[in-house]
Amino acid sequence: MPLHPKNRPVAVELQLNGKPQRGAAAPNMLLSDFLRQELGATGTHVGCEHGICGACTVRLDGRAVRSCLCLAVQAEGRRVETIEGLAEADGSFGILQDAFHRHFALQCGFCTPGFLMSLADYLEGNPDPTEEELREALSGNICRCTGYAEIVKAALYAAARLRGDADSSRAK
Amino acid sequence: MKPAPFDLLIADSLEEALACLHEHGEDARIIAGGQSLMAMLNMRLAHPSVLVDVTRLRDLSYIRCKGDWLEVGATTTQAELLAWPELATRAPLLAQALPYVGHFQTRNRGTVCGSLCHADPSSEIPLALATLGGEVVLKSRKGKRVLAAQDFQTGMLTTARRPDEMVVAARFRLQEDLARFGFREVARRHGDFAIVSIAAMKTAKTLCLGVGGVAERPTIQTFDAQSAEDLEAALNAFAWQLGGSDDIHASARYRREMVRRLGHTLLQEVSNAAAS
Numbered sequence: 001m002p003l004h005p006k007n008r009p010v011a012v013e014l015q016l017n018g019k020p021q022r023g024a025a026a027p028n029m030l031l032s033d034f035l036r037q038e039l040g041a042t043g044t045h046v047g048c049e050h051g052i053c054g055a056c057t058v059r060l061d062g063r064a065v066r067s068c069l070c071l072a073v074q075a076e077g078r079r080v081e082t083i084e085g086l087a088e089a090d091g092s093f094g095i096l097q098d099a100f101h102r103h104f105a106l107q108c109g110f111c112t113p114g115f116l117m118s119l120a121d122y123l124e125g126n127p128d129p130t131e132e133e134l135r136e137a138l139s140g141n142i143c144r145c146t147g148y149a150e151i152v153k154a155a156l157y158a159a160a161r162l163r164g165d166a167d168s169s170r171a172k
Numbered sequence: 173m174k175p176a177p178f179d180l181l182i183a184d185s186l187e188e189a190l191a192c193l194h195e196h197g198e199d200a201r202i203i204a205g206g207q208s209l210m211a212m213l214n215m216r217l218a219h220p221s222v223l224v225d226v227t228r229l230r231d232l233s234y235i236r237c238k239g240d241w242l243e244v245g246a247t248t249t250q251a252e253l254l255a256w257p258e259l260a261t262r263a264p265l266l267a268q269a270l271p272y273v274g275h276f277q278t279r280n281r282g283t284v285c286g287s288l289c290h291a292d293p294s295s296e297i298p299l300a301l302a303t304l305g306g307e308v309v310l311k312s313r314k315g316k317r318v319l320a321a322q323d324f325q326t327g328m329l330t331t332a333r334r335p336d337e338m339v340v341a342a343r344f345r346l347q348e349d350l351a352r353f354g355f356r357e358v359a360r361r362h363g364d365f366a367i368v369s370i371a372a373m374k375t376a377k378t379l380c381l382g383v384g385g386v387a388e389r390p391t392i393q394t395f396d397a398q399s400a401e402d403l404e405a406a407l408n409a410f411a412w413q414l415g416g417s418d419d420i421h422a423s424a425r426y427r428r429e430m431v432r433r434l435g436h437t438l439l440q441e442v443s444n445a446a447a448s
Contacts, residue, residue, distance in 0.1 A: 002181070002182070003179050003180070003181050003192075003222070004179060004180040004181070004182070005179050006177035006178055006179050006180075006221075007177050010180075026177065027177070027178060027179065027180035027223065028174065028175040028176065028177050028178055028180075028213075030174065030175075030214075033174070049173060049174070049214050050210075050211040050214050050215055051207065051210065051211045051278060054275070054277065057277055060280075060281075063251070063280040063281075064276065064277045064280060065277055065278075065280050065281050066207075066277055066278065066281075068210070068214065069206055069207055069210040069211060069214075069278070069281065070206065070210070070281065071180075071203075071206070071210075071225070073180065073182065073225070074206075074225060074227060118276075118277060121276075121277075121280075122276065136362055137276060139275060139361055139362045139363050140274070140275025140276065140277050140278070140363055
């Protein structure tokens with residue numbers, strides 16, 4: 001029975017934004033710390049570290065999850081997507097990033113990676129949400145600056161653009 | 173904060189996980205989705221010396237109907253159960269209660285059985301299991317036990333699981349003909365811990381309320397057909413029996429008042445819906 005002893009790092013390999021990456025993690029290393037400290041992907045932010053604030057949200061095999069509530073070793077062999085993967089190939093903003101920029105949906109920006117990764121997953125499953133549904137979906141991410149109104153506007157705008165109807169009245 | 177160091181077993185089979193529990197007993201903890209346990213590890217409220225990861229046990233990820241029961245395996249996530257196409261028709265109480273379990277990001281990893289094992293008094297899944305008269309299936313190297321919900325969850329964050337046992341499945345009673353359900357929750361923010369959560373069930377045989385967030389575990393009370401005054405008195409007695417305590421979110425008195433008012437609303441809703 002392969003029992004990994006404490007404090008002895010284990011090799012962890014995963015797909016980070018489509019590219020194979022490899023690092024070492026002790027059994028108790030969080031996925032959030034592994035991304036930041038081992039792989040240098042510091043776009044994922046660490047807020048409360050107990051699953052409340054949502055700042056560390058990443059996509060694990062496509063589903064939005066808290067990376068602070070996941071062990072690095074549990075991500076072995078899986079697909080992880082982070083904020084670093086949201087931009088277009090030429091480095092310009094992706095649709096979600098552009099929507100937040102255009103609608104002033106951030107101030108300090110600490111919570112933003114979590115909001116964007118949550119929305120990236122949510123809008124794939126529900127491409128045409130009502131404002132009420134979006135507010136419920138975003139209730140798992142905390143922002144201490146904006147008061148959320150601009151974030152909801154940006155999310156509705158992003159949803160419309162992802163659907164390909166940026167001119168719809170709800171998106172303005 | 174970060175978890176204190178622990179040895180880790182990434183189990184490839186149920187037998188391997190049970191052998192590890194057999195060897196390490198109380199020092200070992202099972203981790204599946206970890207949406208409660210990881211927070212407790214990070215805050216160092218839990219410090220097992222061995223952690224047994226069961227997330228690779230895909231044969232324990234299933235949703236099955238067997239006779240009167242809906243059986244959910246140990247590694248089935250809350251999101252998977254919520255997405256089950258037959259949930260609204262075959263288990264309407266779960267369909268109403270599951271959207272209140274955390275947020276979609278935590279439901280993507282959190283398991284149904286994990287929530288039962290964590291046994292938080294304000295959790296929705298233990299409340300649904302207790303209201304529906306469900307069961308929990310436990311396995312150890314010595315064999316299998318099946319416990320009724322009320323015998324499994326014995327108190328605040330406490331269950332009758334023995335240190336060498338793992339919960340391998342939960343069984344919820346499937347929808348009976350003409351049964352009606354209601355569910356309401358009071359929380360500061362959608363997805364937060366419930367201040368009070370109430371489930372109502374009306375079947376051919378019984379009319380009952382299940383209440384979470386007030387007593388140390390979900391509590392079920394049946395109500396006989398009775399006059400309006402008798403019903404109010406019965407709800408008042410139930411509220412006092414639940415007790416409740418003051419905390420940062422609400423007073424015990426507020427919680428009891430929610431039991432009286434929301435309980436009354438829900439009992440009326442399920443009774444009227446059943447009559448029509």
